Amino acid sequence: MVKNILVVEKILSANDRIAAENREIFNAAGVKAFNFMASPGAGKTSLIEQTIMRLLPSMKLAVIDGDIATNIDADRAQAAGAYAVQINTGGECHLDAVMINSALKQMNLRRIDAIIIENVGNLVCPASFQLGSHKSVLVASVPEGDDKPYKYPTMYRGVDALVINKIDLLPYVPFDMDYFRKGVEILNPDLVAFPLSCKTGEGLESWIEWLSDIIKR
Numbered sequence: 001m002v003k004n005i006l007v008v009e010k011i012l013s014a015n016d017r018i019a020a021e022n023r024e025i026f027n028a029a030g031v032k033a034f035n036f037m038a039s040p041g042a043g044k045t046s047l048i049e050q051t052i053m054r055l056l057p058s059m060k061l062a063v064i065d066g067d068i069a070t071n072i073d074a075d076r077a078q079a080a081g082a083y084a085v086q087i088n089t090g091g092e093c094h095l096d097a098v099m100i101n102s103a104l105k106q107m108n109l110r111r112i113d114a115i116i117i118e119n120v121g122n123l124v125c126p127a128s129f130q131l132g133s134h135k136s137v138l139v140a141s142v143p144e145g146d147d148k149p150y151k152y153p154t155m156y157r158g159v160d161a162l163v164i165n166k167i168d169l170l171p172y173v174p175f176d177m178d179y180f181r182k183g184v185e186i187l188n189p190d191l192v193a194f195p196l197s198c199k200t201g202e203g204l205e206s207w208i209e210w211l212s213d214i215i216k217r
């Protein structure tokens, strides 16, 4: 048991070293990187599509898409106008810094303003692996339920921004926004939150403003 814990610590510190290297690559290229995390189906790719469509042509985005199998999400990002690369993790439930490092070595970062990394859909494992991104974004969604901050505290504690997607479904599913927000507040009191709908477009403006401000910094 004790041995297992030591191994995990070693893996994580090795990961952190590569994550720092990734950050240097981003900085040297003048690229801002964002790590999008969420449970499966929360709307990461939908948010990426909406973001690309709103930021083009003034900003050039690249997407690194992490998925267990298939190129579906990278194809969607590319169709929306981004330069997209797919990482198939082959069963791993998260992206790690080494995977991002290998992707970066195959990418031409010249003329890219920002990279959005879509992590594997999972509220547990991605929270433990730094990738070297400048900001982490959690995409929650209304149909997942209002208890998720209470049940997945590590994820909610570690992120820089929270998107609350699918607000168009609020009239149809039980979701107590005050209860949800209270759970978030306990874990991450100053977390900036963007309730929005990728389907109707409601709320997307503030999100785009926050993202563009960071990209321009």
Ligand SMILES: Nc1nc2c(ncn2[C@@H]2O[C@H](COP(=O)(O)OP(=O)(O)OP(=O)(O)O)[C@@H](O)[C@H]2O)c(=O)[nH]1
Pocket (backbone or CB within 6 Å): 038, 039, 040, 041, 042, 043, 044, 045, 046, 047, 073, 120, 121, 165, 166, 167, 168, 169, 196, 197, 198, 199, 200
């Ligand atoms: N009603 C509604 N549906 C949405 C919204 N955003 C996304 N969806 C739908 O939710 C489903 C999942 O969306 P995706 O963007 O593929 O979610 P994802 O998080 O990228 O999913 P994985 O990559 O498989 O983890 C799709 O059917 C979307 O059309 C929204 O704001 N409202």
Ligand SMILES: [Mg+2]
Pocket (backbone or CB within 6 Å): 044, 045, 046, 073, 118
């Ligand atoms: Mg997706």
